[in-house]
Amino acid sequence: MLISIASGKGGTGKTTLALLLASIHSDITLIDCDVEEPNCHLFLKPEWQDQGQEVAVMIPQINIELCNGCETCSTVCLFNAIAISGGAALLFNELCHSCGGCILACQQGAITEDKKLIGTITTGTSPIFPAIQFLSGSLDIGTPSAVPLIKAIKEKVSHLAGDILLDCPPGTSCSMVTAIKDSDFCILVTEPTPFGKHDLELAMNITHLLNIPTGVVINKSDENIGDESIESLCHIRQIPVLAKIPHSFSFAKEYAAGFIPDEFQAVAATIWSQLNAKGSEGI
Amino acid sequence: MKELVIVSGKGGTGKTSISAALAFLSPQKVLIDCDVDAANLHLVSGAIIRETHEFKAGFEPNVDENKCTSCGQCTDLCRFGAITAGVITTPFNCEGCGVCAFNCPEHAISMLEKQAGHWFLADTHLGQLIYAELGLSVENSGKLVSKVRQEGKKIAKAKKFPLMITDGPPGIGCPAIAALSGASLALAVVEPSLSSIHDLKRLVDLVAHFKIPLAVCINKSTLHRENTREIIAWCHSKAIPIMGQLPYSDAFRIAVQSGKTVLEMEDAAVIEEMTKLWHNLAKRLEVSITESNIGFFRRKLHIFQ
Numbered sequence: 081m082l083i084s085i086a087s088g089k090g091g092t093g094k095t096t097l098a099l100l101l102a103s104i105h106s107d108i109t110l111i112d113c114d115v116e117e118p119n120c121h122l123f124l125k126p127e128w129q130d131q132g133q134e135v136a137v138m139i140p141q142i143n144i145e146l147c148n149g150c151e152t153c154s155t156v157c158l159f160n161a162i163a164i165s166g167g168a169a170l171l172f173n174e175l176c177h178s179c180g181g182c183i184l185a186c187q188q189g190a191i192t193e194d195k196k197l198i199g200t201i202t203t204g205t206s207p208i209f210p211a212i213q214f215l216s217g218s219l220d221i222g223t224p225s226a227v228p229l230i231k232a233i234k235e236k237v238s239h240l241a242g243d244i245l246l247d248c249p250p251g252t253s254c255s256m257v258t259a260i261k262d263s264d265f266c267i268l269v270t271e272p273t274p275f276g277k278h279d280l281e282l283a284m285n286i287t288h289l290l291n292i293p294t295g296v297v298i299n300k301s302d303e304n305i306g307d308e309s310i311e312s313l314c315h316i317r318q319i320p321v322l323a324k325i326p327h328s329f330s331f332a333k334e335y336a337a338g339f340i341p342d343e344f345q346a347v348a349a350t351i352w353s354q355l356n357a358k359g360s361e362g363i
Numbered sequence: 364m365k366e367l368v369i370v371s372g373k374g375g376t377g378k379t380s381i382s383a384a385l386a387f388l389s390p391q392k393v394l395i396d397c398d399v400d401a402a403n404l405h406l407v408s409g410a411i412i413r414e415t416h417e418f419k420a421g422f423e424p425n426v427d428e429n430k431c432t433s434c435g436q437c438t439d440l441c442r443f444g445a446i447t448a449g450v451i452t453t454p455f456n457c458e459g460c461g462v463c464a465f466n467c468p469e470h471a472i473s474m475l476e477k478q479a480g481h482w483f484l485a486d487t488h489l490g491q492l493i494y495a496e497l498g499l500s501v502e503n504s505g506k507l508v509s510k511v512r513q514e515g516k517k518i519a520k521a522k523k524f525p526l527m528i529t530d531g532p533p534g535i536g537c538p539a540i541a542a543l544s545g546a547s548l549a550l551a552v553v554e555p556s557l558s559s560i561h562d563l564k565r566l567v568d569l570v571a572h573f574k575i576p577l578a579v580c581i582n583k584s585t586l587h588r589e590n591t592r593e594i595i596a597w598c599h600s601k602a603i604p605i606m607g608q609l610p611y612s613d614a615f616r617i618a619v620q621s622g623k624t625v626l627e628m629e630d631a632a633v634i635e636e637m638t639k640l641w642h643n644l645a646k647r648l649e650v651s652i653t654e655s656n657i658g659f660f661r662r663k664l665h666i667f668q
Contacts, residue, residue: 088401090374090533095558116534117372117565119558158422158461158474179442179460221568224505224537250374250533251400253497253504257455273619275379279401285499290455305620336556336587 081359082244084113084263084292088279090250092269093299093325095119098247099340100348102212109237113259114249115199115217115226122338126204126214133202135217135232136195137178142169146190153182153191174224199229201236226255234262252282257290265355266292267322269299272306277313284317293358295322297351302327322354323347364519365547365648366512366527368397372562374533376552377582379403380615381640382530383624386489388641390653392526394487395515396494397542399480399507404530405494407622408487416482418495418510420503422459422474424451430471437463437472458502479503482511484518489624491518505537512542525650535569543569548576548648550606554583555590563594567601578604578647580640583611606647607640609633 085098095112099120102110112120140153140162149167161175162182169182173196183191199219206212217233219226226249237244248259260266266287270280280296287294296314301307301324314321325344334341367385369378379396382404386394396404404410424446431449438447445457449471464472479502482495493515495507512529519527529546532538543549549570553563563579570577579598584591591608598605614630626634645652 089403090401092375116536116539117558117562119373119561122557122561156461156465158459177458177460179458179462180440181460181462181465184440184462184466219536221535221565222540222572224540226534226536251398251504251538252499253400253538254502255534255536256400261455273616274406274622275403275619278403278406282401289499305617333587335558336554336590338557 081265081355082246082263083355084246084248084260084266085269086248086256086260086266086283087250087269088252088283089270089276092271092276094250094269095123095247096335096340097267097269097297097299097325098245099123100344101351102245103209103340104345104348104352105243106211107242108211109213109215109240109242109244110247111233111237111244112216112247113230113233114247115219115229115233116249116255118216118218120214120247121204121216123340124204124206124212124214125208126206128202128204130203132200134197135199135201135229136197137228138180138193139173139176139178139196140171140182140191141194142171143190143192144168146188148188150187152185152187156181156185178228198223201229201233227258230255230258234259252279252286257286260287260292261290263292265358266294267297267351268294269297270310271300272298272302272310277310280310281313284319295320295354297322298324300327301325320354322351364516364525364527365650366529366545367548367550367644367648368529368531368542368546369550369552370531370539370543370566371533371552371559372535372566373559376554376559377609377615378533378552379407379530380619380625381552381580381582381609382528383407383489384626384637385641385644386528387624387626388638389526389528389645390651391522391524392490392528393515393519393522393524394490394492394528394530395511396492396530397508397511397538398530398532399495399504399511399538400497400532402494402496405485405487405492407619407624408489408492409622410485410487410492410494412483412485414484417478418480418482418507419476420479420506421477421501422461423454423457423477424459424461424463424472425475426451427471427473430469432469434468436466436468440466477501480507482507482514484514493518505541508532508538508541526648535565539569540573543575544573546575548578548644550644551577551579552582553579553594555581555587555594557590560590560594560597567603578606578644580606581608584608586611604647606643607636609636609640
């Protein structure tokens with residue numbers, strides 16, 4: 081089963097939950113898809129199995145000798161990544177989406193493609209949690225789009241059977257959508273504040289649009305304030321609340337130091353039993 | 364006009380709460396929320412929308428079924444697996460590049476401008492706020508961030524305000540880059556957790572890449588004193604000034620619950636540290652800490668007009 085953990089709002093506990101769920105599983109693959117700011121490795125402290133596989137996208141190379149400055153390429157580029165300057169085409173790397181449209185359009189054969197590195201995928205196992213097979217993506221700093229890297233890391237595990245957990249990026253834009261796409265189930269982690277609720281609703285709209293079965297985990301739960309409004313939202317949207325993780329200063333302190341305490345293992349176990357039940361129902 | 368951008372790398376470190384509190388203390392400013400895929404600042408500032416604007420960006424293909432012969436040329440050329448013989452099978456995969464349209468032998472595909480979201484001008488009790496809502500599952504969050512900044516600058520210029528306070532997005536990708544480029548000062552909010560420190564270091568590299576002045580604010584500094592000391596030492600070694608250290612306090616959570624800024628919560632330690640933070644920032648940005656008499660009278664006069 082491919083299970084993605086997303087949230088909308090940042091800092092609600094995606095990584096915490098991913099690690100909690102992975103830590104009590106007997107055989108699981110955990111993928112850190114938050115490639116802009118990956119954090120899982122700080123807790124797993126893995127022994128990396130390799131130097132890391134570099135991921136590249138293809139970007140156009142313009143042969144100035146052959147280019148006659150006809151502007152066809154800049155006309156077809158809907159991302160405005162090519163301009164004509166000094167009678168020849170000039171590429172702005174950061175805007176290019178690697179669609180290959182300019183190459184098809186150029187009548188002079190002046191455009192070819194070359195690789196541009198955007199990030200790295202590393203694989204490892206953790207001495208603390210030997211049952212976890214771990215993959216982590218890291219976007220090169222200054223690279224605007226995380227989407228091709230997230231696609232590449234998901235591609236790497238697409239042949240795997242068994243349970244796979246994806247720790248996704250925050251937000252609701254293209255990176256998050258790419259990360260949760262094709263998952264069998266999506267867990268949305270929220271906190272019981274108006275911020276948490278507002279962003280949870282946006283994230284629910286995305287999983288609904290993608291037709292992904294969804295459940296909610298309320299982190300930093302507080303029966304006195306907030307929980308109720310999250311629960312009523314879930315009720316209206318007919319999305320189950322899988323579990324609540326109570327607000328705990330001691331947990332926050334352990335987490336700050338890079339540890340996943342045993343405190344909430346029972347909560348993680350109840351989430352797994354619900355996920356497995358859904359899995360055997362064919363979700 | 365100076366532009367202060369509050370960022371963090373890691374999400375949930377307190378960007379929005381701190382932005383709101385700084386706006387509360389700052390006399391003349393425009394507020395903008397650049398976290399366009401999960402905007403929150405309007406929730407703590409009592410925002411009343413005054414203007415709603417459509418935001419169009421990017422393109423999407425539209426297939427004329429009468430012209431399409433299902434030849435499959437588009438399928439062969441699409442690198443994103445979004446179209447199969449004239450049918451947009453997976454719209455989420457489509458990047459709007461137009462390769463299908465430009466290369467269709469029957470000219471059956473046209474590219475239409477895409478509705479990518481909305482941006483709003485709102486009146487709040489912290490001043491005027493511009494924020495946005497990205498459309499469901501669209502690209503162009505960076506472009507929408509740029510739009511929000513552009514509109515904010517227009518207002519600041521028209522009102523002759525010396526400062527724009529920007530609540531930035533998390534991460535280091537296109538929205539963060541779009542929010543930071545050309546800013547007067549980036550304030551990175553970090554909490555003393557290993558994750559947040561790790562993410563700060565990546566953010567520092569990004570900010571250095573774009574040559575933007577940077578300062579740090581440590582939030583929840585009392586959560587883990589050892590890590591707090593480590594942040595201070597690290598910033599010192601990198602010559603990054605620390606503008607403030609806010610204590611761990613429930614006041615932040617309660618403030619968000621009640622739709623107020625943390626300064627209205629009567630937590631003396633937080634109020635003191637937040638005020639210090641604002642004074643340090645104002646000094647650094649060379650804007651006045653409190654409202655000048657001239658500004659005050661000009662605004663009063665404005666009411667009468």
